[in-house]
Amino acid sequence: MRALFLLLVSCFFMAGSNAQGGHELWLRNKTSVPVSVVCAETSPTLSIAVQELKDGWHGKANASVTLSIVNDDAIKPDGFRISAASIRATTHNGILYGVYELLRRQQTGQSITDERINPSYKARILNHWDNLNGTIEHGFGGPSIFWHRDNSLAVSDKDRLIWKEYARANASIGINGTVINNVNANPLVLTKDYLERVKAIAGVLRPYGVKTYLSINWAAPKTIGKISTTDPLADSVINWWKAKMKEIYTVIPDLGGFVVKANSEGQPGPQDYGRSHADGANLLADAVKPFGGIIMWRAFVYQPNEKDRAKQAYNEFMPLDGKFRDNVIIQVKNGPVDFQPREPFSPLFGAMKQTPVMPEFQITQEYLGQSIHLVYLSTMWEELLQSDTYQAGKGSTVARVTDGSVYPQKISAIAGVANIGLDTNWCGHDFAQANWYAFGRLAWNNRLKSEQIADEWIRLTFSPETNTTAWNTGFLAPVKQMMMDSREACVNYMMPLGLHHQFSANDHYGPGAWWAPARMRSDWTPPYYHKAEPNGVGFDRTTKGTNAVSQYHEPLASLFNNPNTCPENLLLWFHHVSWDFKMKSGRTLWQEMCYKYDKGVQQVRGFQKTWDKVESYVDSTRFRSVQRKLRSQLTNAILWKDGILQYFQTFHHQPIPFDIERPVNNLDEIIANEFARRPSR
Amino acid sequence: MRALFLLLVSCFFMAGSNAQGGHELWLRNKTSVPVSVVCAETSPTLSIAVQELKDGWHGKANASVTLSIVNDDAIKPDGFRISAASIRATTHNGILYGVYELLRRQQTGQSITDERINPSYKARILNHWDNLNGTIEHGFGGPSIFWHRDNSLAVSDKDRLIWKEYARANASIGINGTVINNVNANPLVLTKDYLERVKAIAGVLRPYGVKTYLSINWAAPKTIGKISTTDPLADSVINWWKAKMKEIYTVIPDLGGFVVKANSEGQPGPQDYGRSHADGANLLADAVKPFGGIIMWRAFVYQPNEKDRAKQAYNEFMPLDGKFRDNVIIQVKNGPVDFQPREPFSPLFGAMKQTPVMPEFQITQEYLGQSIHLVYLSTMWEELLQSDTYQAGKGSTVARVTDGSVYPQKISAIAGVANIGLDTNWCGHDFAQANWYAFGRLAWNNRLKSEQIADEWIRLTFSPETNTTAWNTGFLAPVKQMMMDSREACVNYMMPLGLHHQFSANDHYGPGAWWAPARMRSDWTPPYYHKAEPNGVGFDRTTKGTNAVSQYHEPLASLFNNPNTCPENLLLWFHHVSWDFKMKSGRTLWQEMCYKYDKGVQQVRGFQKTWDKVESYVDSTRFRSVQRKLRSQLTNAILWKDGILQYFQTFHHQPIPFDIERPVNNLDEIIANEFARRPSR
Incomplete structure (x- = not known):
């Protein structure tokens, strides 16, 4: 009887307008109008481009659109020129991105004039912290889409379908790479059976322009290679990696490369043998060089006995500036500590002038309410990208010092730790989809405003078939405002005024300012x-304290050093x-x-x-x-x-x-x- | 380590000014000044009176006060005349009440002029719903002060001390009677060993003018008397009760009498034999008559199959008006249902014109937040007492139709279900003490204003040695306002606009509006x-519904019957x-x-x-x-x-x-x- 009653109550809850699980993300199938598409060449990617145009066309009915591959040095590999009736690019991927841009503008009511558009970063990459057993470290949107809980490596139709949907969603916002296993890496991913699955994944992602990458466990030569050392200068190690890379690239010839978390939070690394991060990164860079891969070496390092954790990445990496191979890029979290609701930018941005640096954002809300809190992260990332490092004069924003505008760099990249899983709505929270969307959009164009991104996302995700004034004022405006305010609200109720890392232990969700057991580092x-x-x-990180302020370029060092000039939202960070x-x-x-x-x-x-x-x-x-x-x-x-x-x-x-x-x-x-x-x- | 840390946190909590458990109630030992007391007679009661004066004197230092027993028909048995220097009464108890009145006025800064003061009701009684196993039905202030959890009947010094403190607290506010066992009565209380304990309790209470009463289980002749019937007209039953009363009064000659819950919520009663409440009450009244006892017969009756529970007490008792012996009084809960946060007054008040009726209040907060919520009940009781029944013309308030002002009645009484237990602060919630206090004060003077009572209680309970303006404005005023607003707040957040009985099952604390299992009555x-x-x-209790409105005297019946004239705070009660x-x-x-x-x-x-x-x-x-x-x-x-x-x-x-x-x-x-x-x- 009680159960029946609960059922009845549940039915009340279900009543209402058309139920929808949010699985379609920002790519809902709205009624389109006919269009004819002219495309002289063919490829899996171009087929997708043509089909997307036909399925999603919201321009003039029966218009004709031409897709053409052109030679134009002003158009970078993933870039394109669009007009209302044409898309030109130098690559097939560029055509696909142009198609999505055109459709987005149509569906969000933006104007389409003749425009050339290039991405800010060459590599726009998701990092999945997915374990090979299907769990996800700080994942809040269900189990892994890449790895099964039962460790089965068989590839099912269901697997392929979800990978395809995933690839399409990424392509639609310009993401062109994905690291499919956790940075706390299980070395087994580099073994034969797993590589076969990686190959299958890469095959599904490829037509959408999404390259596959892997995370490397530094100790792999020992654990899967049976070599007694992992010293990066040891021949046995060098040779093992050369062979392993050859094996890998034989299976997946266009693998994008690797991300490495070494000598960080208990992970092994070159420092175990008295070698530097550069020694480690260069070993791998050399091994992968023949195949065109890149090494993304993470700067998220700190030791238990240091007086100020915030200083350590800078201290370890600045002496190595210029000592890395040209296919290495240093992956730096936005702040000096760890994805807190608010941190100042990491002082490594702009400071490393001879080694490219890539920002790492965390899309999954480990520290910002996980899948419970509605927090639109774009404003936080915009705050980081627009922070002026002063490292090459005024205007040396993090955006400009990482995207190649300031320093000459062969590779440029940006990474976001994904918030994606097998949940129907992918991300746990329906609004967390906006963070996936925003990361892609900012990775494509690091000058974009969060408000525009939110506007686009809301229109694409929630708008009715026909926009109305009532919807614009009754839904779009207030929901956009809520998103725009949400991150600062989170800072306010969690850790305002520069407070950081006040989380309860092993949780990172609730408060735990008091938590300090004996013998805990x-x-x-x-x-x-x-x-x-x-x-x-x-x-106290002033000159009288740990002097972390000295890691910032003037005038910031002095500004941060004085409690009366330090921005109040960072006061307790520095003072x-x-x-x-x-x-x-x-x-x-x-x-x-x-x-x-x-x-x-x-x-x-x-x-x-x-x-x-x-x-x-x-x-x-x-x-x-x-x-x-x-x-x-x-x-x-x-x-x-x-x-x-x-x-x-x-x-x-x-x-x-x-x-x-x-x-x-x-x-x-x-x-x-x-x-x-x-x-x- | 964690435990130690919690301990440290607890210590932080404990820091602060002088800790105090609230055990002294409104009778704190404040520094007094010398006084000389003249009293020609002696008795245990007068000794207490003299000592209280000496211990608590806050009048002129070294003043002389005369206590005298006088003949004055204008002074009723518990009444007195006071002036700044004298207390006159016709009884020793009257002197004691005069002493407490004088001291209260001194300590609360009220003026003392020559005044004659008589109580509103002759019997001012607490009902303890204490079970013989030490538990208390709807008790939230700890275990019973009368009965032990281990069923031991031995009387300890600790027992006597708490009974004495209890008696003194009651005497200080004019309460002169107490029913020491639950109305859902265990008949064993009428047996020899239990009566010995009752005698011991009565002995401690007696000098403070507090009479002891008992609750009767109607089936006692069967359960402890081994008689095959409890038909009130059966000789065997009549004789058993006569003998039992004789036995009881031999042990406790001044026992006040008995309260009876019969044919209510599964309790046995005379209706089990087709007899009326009057038959039952009169049987007991006759048996107790020779000893001067009274029978308080409860009107809290309802049957599972009636269409409107609110009507039943009236329906059952009105036909019996005038058919009760003169030592019977009908005990009626304030409202027609059951101690809800707001009910209209019971229509029995004023309607029974030839049988005395006594109000029953519930001091323990069964339905008003128990020992968690701060709810000052005096305003609710004042609302009841000042409700105009119109039964003898305009101005026939519940106060006046129950205290003898309107109808000639040999006995008058008022009862409150106690909120007292072995907790250090007696009542669980420190502010629940105010409800005990207010009940006593209203029982003594049913015209008192709740604000004055709150004012007195706060001053007596919380004031510093020397009152200051800062205390008056910083503490007294806001705390009094909080108390005055608290009951309406409770109505607002629990059951506004006449809603009632929306509690969760078996709890009466949280909401349960949805709770309706199959087969539940x-x-x-x-x-x-x-x-x-x-x-x-x-x-719908209008003339088109159950017609409960017809139980009220005009103009109320018409007023309540029309949704546009019905008070909005009772709208959903009647409509x-x-x-x-x-x-x-x-x-x-x-x-x-x-x-x-x-x-x-x-x-x-x-x-x-x-x-x-x-x-x-x-x-x-x-x-x-x-x-x-x-x-x-x-x-x-x-x-x-x-x-x-x-x-x-x-x-x-x-x-x-x-x-x-x-x-x-x-x-x-x-x-x-x-x-x-x-x-x-």
């Missing part, structure tokens, strides 16, 4: 980062200041912190209102799903506010300003339940 | 009371109206309901602010305890709002107005967790 505990004590809070430190608002630091947390909570309440108001414009499946997640997001935002503020109160015993919503959670219970509480996804 | 399920359907909601019914605010019923729920939630948020602001005025133990309970109260208030509103949405699918805080709980999860979720006390 301190740089894995939140107190290492907040350094709260009765008189103040924050990490240890008194709880009573006077902020620009006139409030004390403590008060300002309280208002920030409360603002974050109230912003989520606002998102709830926004979403509830648009119910009539969304299918009920997505409406209910997002509505429920927003409720969980609010609950978590309140937990953050209550946990962090009450914990800091134990140091200074000042009240939370009385015009702020009071805590509803008790600190001792937040702490006691920390390990019992896991988000339901 | 319908009057024990919330849908019986809300009758929600797609077109409307509410219980089934459309969701779109136009309210006086201009809103629809549905909108108004949403705003009411939201208002309740926001009021609790306001209470949190109020309390957090007064931290410096309260000892840390009570501050932290109340602060934590307010957090739980808010959580529960939100659960009510989210649960009820979303459940009603399943009928009409209208949105919650968008300017209201959105739900944070999902209805399906509220329902699924209903039985897992129990308040932690």
Whole structure:
């Protein structure tokens, strides 16, 4: 009886407009009009291009469009020229990207004039942290689309279908590469049976212009090669890799290359033998050189005993600038620590002038609410790309120092850690699709504005067959505003004012500022980062502290070094200041912190209102799903506010300003339940 | 290490001003000044009176006060005359009450002029729903103070101490009787060993003027008497009770009498033999008559198959008006159903003109948040007492028709179901003490205003040694306002607009509007009371419905019968109206309901602010305890709002107005967790 009743209630929930699972992403099949396509050449890629045009044409009915391969040095390999009736490119892939650009403009109501468009980066790559057993490290959208939970390597029709859908989605936003296994790599991926599966995947992705890459485990010569060393200067190692690369490229001749996480968080690496990152990277670069592959060597390194983790990547890599082969690129996370809701840019950007550097973004929301929180990450990435490093004079933005505009570089690239899995909607949260979309768009054009990207994504993902003014004002505008505000809201309710890494242990979802068990390495505990004590809070990275500020080019070093000129949103990143430190608002630091947390909570309440108001414009499946997640997001935002503020109160015993919503959670219970509480996804 | 850390956090919590457990209630030992007391007579009661004066004197230092027993027909047995220097009474108890009145006025800064003061009711009685195994039905302040969990009947010094403290607290507010076992009575209490313990209790209470009463189980002649019937007209039964009463009064000669719950909720009663409540009550009244005892016969009766439970007490008892012995009084719950946050007054008040009726209040917060919610009940009781029944013309308030002002009655009484247990602070919630206090004060003077009672209680319970303006404005005023608003807030977030009995099953704490299992008697399920359907909601008790309105005297019957004149706070009690019914605010019923729920939630948020602001005025133990309970109260208030509103949405699918805080709980999860979720006390 009870079950029946629950069923009835569920039916109420299901009632509403057409249910839709979101599987189609931003590529919904809307009614198109006839078009004739002229294309002199043929290839699998061009066939796709022609078919997409026919299936998705929203221009003039019965128009004629010409696709042509041309010789034009101004058009880079993936670039194209479009007009309302033609697409010209130097490659088949360029034609395909032009087709998607044309269709996107039609479907989002953007104008189409004669335009030449080239991508910002040559390699626009997703990094899948997918394990060979089908799990995904910090994956929140279901199991891996590449690897099975039962370790089966047989390739099914279902596999091919999902890979094809995946490839098409990537191609439609310009992504042209994918690393299909975790950077914490299982060396088995380099063995025969696994390579056969890699080959199958590469075969499905290839017509869509998506190159396959692999992650390498540095110890592979030992673990799968039975060699006694992994010293990069040892002949046995060099030879093993040469042979292995030959084997790999025999199976997949156009493999894009490799990403390597070495001497980081317990992974093996060349430093185990007293060698440098350059020694390691160059070994692999030499081995892969004959086949045209590249090595993306990650700079995410830090040691347990350093006084300031934020400084270490710079300290280790700057001395190696210029010592890498020309097919090596250093992959640098956006911030100096680890994908926090807000960090300053990594000082390696622009500082390495003779070695190309590629930004690594995290699309999967490891630290920004996982698949529960609605957080549009494009604004965070835009903030990074537009940060001025001053390394080659004013205007040396991260975008320009990485895309080849400032330094001559043979290769340029950008990576995003994927948020994709087997969930019907791919990403767990329907709005997390926007982050996949935004990464692709920014990788293609690193000058794009997040607002335009959001506008496009909403139109492509949610718009009715016929746009109406009511939809524009009733849905598009408020939902876009919600997305635009969402990342700052997350910063507000999680870690405002430069706070960072205050997460609960082994979770990275809820607050854990207090977590510091004995014998735990301190740089894995939140107190290492907040350094709260009765008189103040924050990490002193000034010249009087760890001097991390010196890793930035002037005028930034001086700007960051002075608490009165340091941007307030990075204050506690660079400074240890008194709880009573006077902020620009006139409030004390403590008060300002309280208002920030409360603002974050109230912003989520606002998102709830926004979403509830648009119910009539969304299918009920997505409406209910997002509505429920927003409720969980609010609950978590309140937990953050209550946990962090009450914990800091134990140091200074000042009240939370009385015009702020009071805590509803008790600190001792937040702490006691920390390990019992896991988000339901 | 983790445990140590938690300990350290706990220490932070404990820091603060002088900890205090609240055990002293409103009788804290404040520094007094010397006084000389003149009293010509002696008795245990007068000794207490003299000692209290000396211990608590806050008048002129070294003043002289005379206590004298006088002959004065204007002074009723418990009444007195006081002036600044004298207390006159006709009984020793009267002197004691005069002493407490004098001290209260001194300690709360009220003026003392020559005044004669008599109590509103002769019997002012607590009903303890304490079981003989030490548990308490709907008790939230710890185990019974009268009965042990191990069933031991031995009387310890600890027992006597707590009974003495209890008696003193009651005497200080005028309570002069107590029923020490549950109305769902175990007949064993009438047997020898138990009576010995009753005697010991009565002995401790006696000097404080508190009479002991017992609850009777109607089936006692069968269960402990081995008689085959309990027919009240059977000689065997009559004789058994006569002998039993003689036995009881031999042990406790001044026992006050008995309360009886018969033919109610499965309890046995005279109707089992086709006899009436009058037959049953009169049997006991006759048996107890020789010893001066009274019978309080409860009118809380209803049958599972009736169409309207609210009508049944009236239907059963009105035909019996005038048929009861003169030592019987009918004990009637304030409302016609069952201690809901808001009910109209029971139509029996004033309607029974030839049989005395006594109000029964529930001090323990069975339906108003138990020991978690801060709800000051005095305003609810004041609302009842001041309700005009019109039964003897305008001004026939419940107060006046029960206290002897309107109808001649030999006995008058009022009962309150106690909220007292072995918890350090007696009542679980520190503010629940105010409800014990308020009951006593209203029982003494049923014209008192709740605001004055709150004012007194706060001053006596929380004021510093020396009152300051800062304390008056910083603590007294806001805390009093919070108390005054608290019951309406509870109505708002639980059951506004006349909704009633929407509690989750077997709990009476959280929402359960949806709960209606098959084969459950319908009057024990919330849908019986809300009758929600797609077109409307509410219980039609008009002339077109169950006609419960006809049980009220005009003009009330007509007033209640018309949805446009019915008070909106009782609308859904008396009417089934459309969701779109136009309210006086201009809103629809549905909108108004949403705003009411939201208002309740926001009021609790306001209470949190109020309390957090007064931290410096309260000892840390009570501050932290109340602060934590307010957090739980808010959580529960939100659960009510989210649960009820979303459940009603399943009928009409209208949105919650968008300017209201959105739900944070999902209805399906509220329902699924209903039985897992129990308040932690």
